[in-house]
Amino acid sequence: MTPPRRTHPVTPLVTGVRAAPVLIIGVFVVGNGAATEFFGGLGTGAVVALILLAVGLYSYIAWTRLEFFYDDDGDLRITSGLLVRNERRVQLSRLQSVDITQPLLARLFGLAELRPDVAGASAEGTTLRYLSLEDAQQLRAELLAKAAGLRAEEDAAVSTAPEEVLVQVPPPHLLASLILQPSTVLLVLLVPTVVTFAGVADVWELGITGILLLAAPITVVGGQFLKYFGFTVAQSPDGLRLRFGLTSHRSQTVPPGRVQAVRIERPLMWKPWGWVRVVVNVAGTAGGSEGEERPSVILPVAPLPVARAVLHRVLPGVDPFAVMLERAPAAARWRAPLQHKNLGVGSTSSVFVTRRGWLVPRWDVVPHARTQSVRVVQGPWQRRLGVASIHVDSTPGPVSIVALHQEASRAREIGQAQAKRAGLARRLGGPGQPESASVPESDPLR
Amino acid sequence: MSNDPFVADERGWTPVNPRLATGRRVVATSFTTLITALVVAILVVGGYPELGFVALVLGIGVGLWLWWLIGRQVRAIGYAERDDDLLVVSGILFRRLVLVPYGRMQLVDVRRGPLERYLGLATVQLHTAAATTDATIPGLPPDVAGRLRDQLAAFGEQRSAGL
Numbered sequence: 001m002t003p004p005r006r007t008h009p010v011t012p013l014v015t016g017v018r019a020a021p022v023l024i025i026g027v028f029v030v031g032n033g034a035a036t037e038f039f040g041g042l043g044t045g046a047v048v049a050l051i052l053l054a055v056g057l058y059s060y061i062a063w064t065r066l067e068f069f070y071d072d073d074g075d076l077r078i079t080s081g082l083l084v085r086n087e088r089r090v091q092l093s094r095l096q097s098v099d100i101t102q103p104l105l106a107r108l109f110g111l112a113e114l115r116p117d118v119a120g121a122s123a124e125g126t127t128l129r130y131l132s133l134e135d136a137q138q139l140r141a142e143l144l145a146k147a148a149g150l151r152a153e154e155d156a157a158v159s160t161a162p163e164e165v166l167v168q169v170p171p172p173h174l175l176a177s178l179i180l181q182p183s184t185v186l187l188v189l190l191v192p193t194v195v196t197f198a199g200v201a202d203v204w205e206l207g208i209t210g211i212l213l214l215a216a217p218i219t220v221v222g223g224q225f226l227k228y229f230g231f232t233v234a235q236s237p238d239g240l241r242l243r244f245g246l247t248s249h250r251s252q253t254v255p256p257g258r259v260q261a262v263r264i265e266r267p268l269m270w271k272p273w274g275w276v277r278v279v280v281n282v283a284g285t286a287g288g289s290e291g292e293e294r295p296s297v298i299l300p301v302a303p304l305p306v307a308r309a310v311l312h313r314v315l316p317g318v319d320p321f322a323v324m325l326e327r328a329p330a331a332a333r334w335r336a337p338l339q340h341k342n343l344g345v346g347s348t349s350s351v352f353v354t355r356r357g358w359l360v361p362r363w364d365v366v367p368h369a370r371t372q373s374v375r376v377v378q379g380p381w382q383r384r385l386g387v388a389s390i391h392v393d394s395t396p397g398p399v400s401i402v403a404l405h406q407e408a409s410r411a412r413e414i415g416q417a418q419a420k421r422a423g424l425a426r427r428l429g430g431p432g433q434p435e436s437a438s439v440p441e442s443d444p445l446r
Numbered sequence: 447m448s449n450d451p452f453v454a455d456e457r458g459w460t461p462v463n464p465r466l467a468t469g470r471r472v473v474a475t476s477f478t479t480l481i482t483a484l485v486v487a488i489l490v491v492g493g494y495p496e497l498g499f500v501a502l503v504l505g506i507g508v509g510l511w512l513w514w515l516i517g518r519q520v521r522a523i524g525y526a527e528r529d530d531d532l533l534v535v536s537g538i539l540f541r542r543l544v545l546v547p548y549g550r551m552q553l554v555d556v557r558r559g560p561l562e563r564y565l566g567l568a569t570v571q572l573h574t575a576a577a578t579t580d581a582t583i584p585g586l587p588p589d590v591a592g593r594l595r596d597q598l599a600a601f602g603e604q605r606s607a608g609l
Contacts, residue, residue: 373550373576374545375544377543378540378541379539408451412451415451423550
């Protein structure tokens with residue numbers, strides 16, 4: 001057991017500042033007159049001071065009661081709680097990733113939250129708030145190094161694993177890419193349509209509604225812009241490191257060999273610039289409610305060659321664009337008139353690739369070694385047309401792999417061949433499954 | 447390979463026990479009866495006996511249709527244990543075939559609900575790391591279900607050995 005450590009001394013101040021306004025507003029709005037009466041006719045200022053004192057005291061005690069240390073097994077333990085003592089253990093052998101976030105308030109004080117992500121555990125009890133950014137980075141490096149089996153020397157400070165920056169997305173580039181998305185363009189086009197209609201029909205309320213509709217694309221683009229601002233991808237020994245966010249800074253690590261499937265999408269309007277976006281499925285808690293904390297977008301926008309380089313880091317030796325794709329038959333146009341030209345399926349010795357989408361054409365890639373199961377499905381209309389769809393199941397995440405509306409006579413063959421390759425890749429330990437110390441033996445996904 | 451992606455290979459589909467149809471029919475029939483009785487009662491009490499009669503005929507019609515449909519649905523369910531993977535086929539209008547390589551199975555569940563227990567049936571469900579895998583084989587006699595589970599688990603261990 002190592003000596004217990006505490007979070008940063010400024011923590012009670014930050015938590016207090018976070019809680020006090022809510023409490024004060026709560027007491028005065030909800031309690032209204034009752035508040036001053038309850039406190040025996042004290043003046044407003046006195047009540048506020050009292051609340052501040054109580055909040056401050058509570059925050060301070062809560063801070064003294066939260067400690068973390070490594071137990072004899074080398075796992076991280078976090079104890080907390082005023083009256084009811086909580087003790088959580090972060091089992092390092094099951095550590096998936098460590099996220100560092102900087103909410104706005106914490107950022108003002110140069111602090112950060114550290115959240116070890118463990119399979120099957122909720123993040124609530126294990127989030128350490130707040131640490132100085134430097135300490136947080138140090139602790140993350142320590143945790144990841146320990147998880148990787150490199151037992152940190154007792155005294156020697158662990159340096160954050162050296163990293164090599166691969167990509168930095170320039171903000172103007174990001175903004176342009178978000179504006180040029182089909183969803184944004186469609187929403188913006190909706191406005192003149194509604195306003196014109198309102199003018200013709202002479203309903204001015206509708207016209208105002210139409211203009212208010214502009215708020216939707218602005219909010220979406222703005223939100224995404226703030227979220228992915230300054231997106232940086234760096235390669236480090238413990239995996240691909242992602243850093244992004246303006247108001248709330250995020251940092252995520254994608255450990256090697258954890259990527260289960262990849263989607264590359266290229267919205268129509270991006271084509272002239274040759275931009276693409278890269279999204280991944282990363283193994284972790286199945287269907288966890290905190291799924292959005294898991295890395296999903298690993299590159300919001302980048303020119304194709306750059307995306308290829310990043311893709312090469314997560315799926316070595318794979319180029320989905322070089323894969324010969326089998327097209328959907330002509331009959332598919334009666335089932336999917338818009339995207340049928342884009343439908344395709346193919347495979348190499350290591351991956352299975354499907355293509356689909358109309359406004360946002362996408363390539364979905366899953367390594368054979370990561371294929372969980374295969375489904376062939378056919379609805380009544382598909383049956384009439386002599387087509388069927390082949391789904392390849394991956395772990396939960398934003399990427400889903402489906403070869404839509406392929407020739408029915410080929411569907412079974414494609415499905416069976418993929419199931420067979422999945423079984424073989426599993427036994428031989430094929431590519432896309434690099435050996436890595438950071439992936440624990442007990443991981444069921446291996 | 448034929449035009450139909452859901453045909454059996456040389457070993458054929460192993461069908462599930464027809465008692466599954468009995469079970470599902472009991473559930474469907476009691477449900478339809480209950481709703482029909484309720485609707486008819488309300489209409490008759492409310493002073494629309496003609497409409498009540500129409501509802502009764504409709505209810506009986508739906509019941510018979512479900513009776514027939516359930517028979518077909520249960521007959522459409524089949525599975526095949528092959529050398530490297532398990533195949534499960536189901537559905538009439540929306541047909542589906544699930545292929546699960548043995549090496550990918552994480553666990554195999556055997557479930558028995560009260561009605562299933564009464565009918566002497568069990569359901570085997572395969573889980574992989576993907577939430578979308580839906581490989582469920584209902585309507586198996588318990589001994590078959592138990593044997594299937596043990597065998598699948600053994601295959602799974604064999605196939606994922608050495609990693």
